[in-house]
Amino acid sequence: MKQFSILGIYCLLLLCLAASCKKGSVLIAPPNHTVKNTPPTDSAVKSIDSLPDDNIDNELTWAIERTNQEENTYRLDSVDLSSINFEPSKEPLTINSIATGDLINDILNKDTLSNEGWTHPSVLFFANGWNGYKYWMAITPYPKGRNQYENPHIFTSQDGKNWNTPFGLENPIEGTPTPFKRVQGYNSDVNLLMKGDTLICYWRANYVNVNNDNNVRCIYCKTTVDGINWSAKRLISVWNAVKLDVIAPSIIKDSETYYCYGVNKYETTAGTYYTTNAIRRMQSNSPFNFVADITKGYDLINIAGRPWGEGQEPWHIEARKMDNLWFLLVTTTPNGGSGSGGYLYLGYSTDGINFNFNDHPLGKVKNTYKSSIVIHKLAEKNKLVVELWRTSSLNWQIFYDRFTLSAKFSKK
Template sequence: MTMLSSLFLLLLLVLTWTRKTPQQLLYSLLREAEKGLRRMNVRIPGLERRLEENNPKRVFHSPFLRLRGDVRHLPTLLNLPTSEGSGEAAHPDVLHVPGGWGKGDWTWLMAATPYPMGTDYFENPEFYVSRDGLRWQVPEGLRNPLARVPVEPSRREIRREFHSDPSLLLHEGLLHLYYRWTAVLNTGETENRILLTTSPDGVVWSPPEAVLSERLPTGSDRKFLSPSALVLDGTRVLWTVDCEAGDRFIVRRTSPDGLHWSAPVRTEIAAPFPLKAPWHLDVSGEGGRLRLLLTAARDRGVDAELLWGWSGDGGLSWNVEGKPFEPGYFFEKKRIYRSSIVPMEDGTERLYYSAMAGDGTWHVAALDLGAPPPYETGTEGN
């Protein structure tokens, strides 16, 4: 190996270890060199000033660095105690229980997945609780994650597997957590499952049980993306994003018990502007009008943007109306991802959303919104 190759590998190792871009590493080296020169009473005119002025603007970015001058939303970044220690997370799904629930009478419940630098090995469902919706903790007695890979270590045909997309449902005092498991197989196929685990108290959870399962050729077909569950008029309803022949769409399934699901029914989406294909979703509400949060994106979530809308026919059709906010901070720079919206007692809403920053890190933020926009009178569905 030549000396040049060795230096390149050493630089790559340093960049990987410190998570710095080449520009950041060069800045750090220059700043330390300038400090050393000052200790020796050697001054280079203008160097200290130029280093200080260029640091915050061009090299090291605060999560709340504004990318433009007209940013109006004021989110709160959450400090989630992820089990692998990074604090990076995605796919939040949040419930507000004003009367309290579980061993600690918690009023806020969240499921999310750690996602350090987009590493899906850690993308396992975790559970957190809170009393104000901003300061989150792991319930005493619970050890996250609730499930981890490998799920079936003895299956040698599995080349790669990961979890994603948790969804919480509280029904008759029992907390249900639906989440997705995906395995890429050596056979040229991909196996997808929706798994269900339940808890009466947030600490003790049942063994995961597959409630939907399908094996498809690896490629453009996908099933069960981003499950979102509700109970409407006593019937369990589950929405997912499915993909066939490269076409992604929202489907609706029903169940009497949350275990056995009907065949999927494709729903319709209307919007007054061009839409990217659905990628992730969250549905909230108890009946009548349902609220939709839709993450629309190119394949694999590229160029994802967050939209909101509603349904007046139980989620068989949707009206998408626009964006709840325009991304404007460094921690939102690359994409806005799966999100969750929670109605508050005063008629306003609180949005929880995950976002990918300009440096590839993942964050979950809370944003208090006003009252939802009025729906069109007398319009059901589309």
């Protein structure tokens, strides 16, 4: 009887379950079987093409995900720099690496770095990734302001905030220069440029041996197609170390012409926006050859007014180009200084020579140094979304900021 009763109860339960299924109850799926849920109502989810709200995280995510569509559809025509307003980050990025310096008595100086001791970031963004990563960065160590460690390092990221050495690469990609005639030279000021499928890393070298002369500065570069294996270095440009300079060389391409922007700190006549440190530009039909000579095309950049005031002038820069507009990210220094105590400014131009700047520094942060930006279109909201890797000269730390600015676009 007990067995019959249990069997009867079991059959009754099966009948009840079958009846409830006919009324539309949710089935319990067996393993490895998926039951499709009823789609949510329109009020419960936004369309994939819905515009993001004004939250910077949402706007950046949306702009990044639609990079290819934005680039193919909209042309940037103008920007409103006065619309920039953001709260600077107070948390420095962590970039783990070992910096190498001078070789003394066959012992290589080393310093372990994490969230301080970094400067000169140069960041490129790849919407579809390049060799597996969306962000590539060149940067130099500068622990406690010691220039022996300013050698080019390469890091990768998927989000612009978390950085690692790409697997298989040993940093730095170029070590400290070999002393020549008892003079120890040093590297500085890196810059990344993409040429087809080749990544180029430039850097400025100081007091190194070029044609048996160490009273020079120059620009070198190395190239790679995978980010891991780098070519031998190539000499790009060379000049006398005490008569001219190309501080923070920033190289970009427009059409079939390459442009190298830099700061010359040896101007003999003060200009409207500088006392001795003017921004100049060279051009070439090759990314591997520039002539640093004021009489041969190292041309002066014009800036309306003196946006940083009478007590400051340019020190480091980064150039960018998007559609019809050129951008300059300028770090200033007190007149006669060498970088500390400066601010960060963003300017734009329609011809690459004549620039306009906002007279308010980005984030109103003092003691900034050479920094880097990546610009994304958000045309449907008439905005640009900007990622900023901002250097502080206080502890040589890198901060990650994001902000928007109003812009106007036209259909391509």
